[in-house]
Amino acid sequence: MAFRVAQISDTHLSAAHPEFTANFAHLAEHLRAVRPDLVLHTGDVSAHGELAIDDLRFARAQMDGLGLDWLAVPGNHDVGNDTVLGGATPADAARLARWRETFGMDWHRRDIPGWRVIGLDTLITTAGLPESEAQFAFLEEALATADGRRIALFQHKPLCRDRLSDTEMTYWPVLPAARRRLLDLLAGHDVAFVASGHLHQWWDRGLCDGLRQIWAPAVAFVVGDTWQERWGGKPLGYVEHVLHADGGHECRLVEPAGLDRHDIGLMPAVYGPHAPLTEHA
Ligand SMILES: [Fe+2]
Numbered sequence: 001m002a003f004r005v006a007q008i009s010d011t012h013l014s015a016a017h018p019e020f021t022a023n024f025a026h027l028a029e030h031l032r033a034v035r036p037d038l039v040l041h042t043g044d045v046s047a048h049g050e051l052a053i054d055d056l057r058f059a060r061a062q063m064d065g066l067g068l069d070w071l072a073v074p075g076n077h078d079v080g081n082d083t084v085l086g087g088a089t090p091a092d093a094a095r096l097a098r099w100r101e102t103f104g105m106d107w108h109r110r111d112i113p114g115w116r117v118i119g120l121d122t123l124i125t126t127a128g129l130p131e132s133e134a135q136f137a138f139l140e141e142a143l144a145t146a147d148g149r150r151i152a153l154f155q156h157k158p159l160c161r162d163r164l165s166d167t168e169m170t171y172w173p174v175l176p177a178a179r180r181r182l183l184d185l186l187a188g189h190d191v192a193f194v195a196s197g198h199l200h201q202w203w204d205r206g207l208c209d210g211l212r213q214i215w216a217p218a219v220a221f222v223v224g225d226t227w228q229e230r231w232g233g234k235p236l237g238y239v240e241h242v243l244h245a246d247g248g249h250e251c252r253l254v255e256p257a258g259l260d261r262h263d264i265g266l267m268p269a270v271y272g273p274h275a276p277l278t279e280h281a
């Protein structure tokens with residue numbers, strides 16, 4: 001029997017941005033029709049949850065409105081960004097508490113036939129919080145007790161943009177030190193794939209340095225080519241993962257009807273003006 005996970009990402013929901021809510025409504029209508037077994041949101045659920053709790057509450061209500069079983073891990077617009085990248089909204093204890101108040105735990109695991117599905121909060125990996133260490137301990141334990149199940153990892157930031165050995169510290173991937181810790185924990189376990197969001201680009205990369213990586217497109221908007229390089233494709237939609245009890249896995253891009261392909265570079269009222277080819281999403 002196959003288990004279908006709809007991986008949705010980067011919905012950037014806010015009462016202040018009805019155009020993104022409209023995209024979510026089209027997606028929700030589609031999901032209610034196809035009824036996946038689980039909807040898994042890989043972050044940036046909200047547009048400005050790193051600033052105030054209001055958008056997190058709004059986003060939570062939208063997710064509940066799906067009427068489907070769902071889980072979510074936070075993105076940088078939900079709990080703040082990697083502290084060492086600087087910026088005015090680092091992931092910290094107060095932001096994490098707001099997420100947990102509205103969405104519950106920021107990491108989790110779910111067992112389904114043949115698989116252990118693990119959601120990770122990649123934004124706190126470099127925050128130096130007690131919760132940062134607790135999450136690494138959680139992952140170690142979740143891997144050690146998988147008992148023959150294959151591992152499917154879902155997280156906001158991709159493990160790497162190009163190579164797992166990258167040393168660049170940029171806005172886009174998990175930072176090198178945290179990546180190294182995660183890879184050390186994953187080594188020797190049957191990790192089928194790592195699925196992420198944040199790039200607002202779709203790319204089933206296949207095996208990348210021995211680890212399958214899948215990037216989900218956004219629901220709310222793309223970052224146009226003027227402002228962001230193109231590594232994968234820039235549709236709007238979601239990724240359907242089919243997880244078979246015997247360990248088989250397929251995934252595909254799904255583009256529901258009705259989503260408007262907004263370009264955040266042309267919407268300075270949302271996150272401010274975008275300079276050509278700066279790193280911001
Ligand atoms: Fe995003």
Ligand SMILES: [Fe+2]
Pocket residue numbers: 043044075076077156198199281
């Ligand atoms: Fe993001």
